[in-house]
Amino acid sequence: xxxxxxxxxxxxxxxxxxxxxxxxxxxxxxxxxxxxxxxxxxxxxxxxxxxxxxxxxxxxxxxxxxxxxxxxxxxxxxxxxxxxxxxxxxxxxxxxxxxxxxxxxxxxxxxxxxxxxxxxxxxxxxxxxxxxxxxxxxxx
Numbered sequence: 734x735x736x737x738x739x740x741x742x743x744x745x746x747x748x749x750x751x752x753x754x755x756x757x758x759x760x761x762x763x764x765x766x767x768x769x770x771x772x773x774x775x776x777x778x779x780x781x782x783x784x785x786x787x788x789x790x791x792x793x794x795x796x797x798x799x800x801x802x803x804x805x806x807x808x809x810x811x812x813x814x815x816x817x818x819x820x821x822x823x824x825x826x827x828x829x830x831x832x833x834x835x836x837x838x839x840x841x842x843x844x845x846x847x848x849x850x851x852x853x854x855x856x857x858x859x860x861x862x863x864x865x866x867x868x869x870x871x872x873x
Contacts, residue, residue: 735773736806736814737781738850739766739798742862743821746834749851762840763848765791765829766819773815781817792819794826801861808849816854820865837862 741748741764749762768784781798798817806814821827824834837859840847847855 734769734812736769736812737784738764738814739817739819740764740858741819741821741827742865743824745862745866746836747858747862748827748832748834750829750832761848762846763851765832777815791829792827794821796820806850818861822869
């Protein structure tokens with residue numbers, strides 16, 4: 734079953750929340766939005782937008798998730814994962830219980846504290862977070 738992962742980014746950082754690991758025991762920091770879906774055809778952007786809307790009580794922005802990459806997720810038995818970035822103007826546009834913004838450097842320096850997928854995605858997410866930071870600073 735395909736998985737859609739949405740990474741909120743702001744000011745060059747990635748928003749994470751504590752979650753149980755795939756072993757169901759160890760707490761790891763991971764993206765706040767990850768959902769299995771029946772299928773993702775050519776309309777993965779629409780599916781990602783609908784998933785984001787389910788979390789509207791936590792996310793206060795009109796921005797839409799932006800597709801980054803599709804890959805095979807080892808922790809999810811080889812399912813296809815679709816990674817999206819949700820660009821935020823300000824950090825207060827999102828709030829999940831115990832959520833926080835971290836840098837890719839934090840993720841790389843403490844791999845045991847973060848999910849396997851997040852660790853694998855960190856370089857790409859770092860580039861995306863920096864791009865959106867630069868883009869928003871040009872708008873100002």
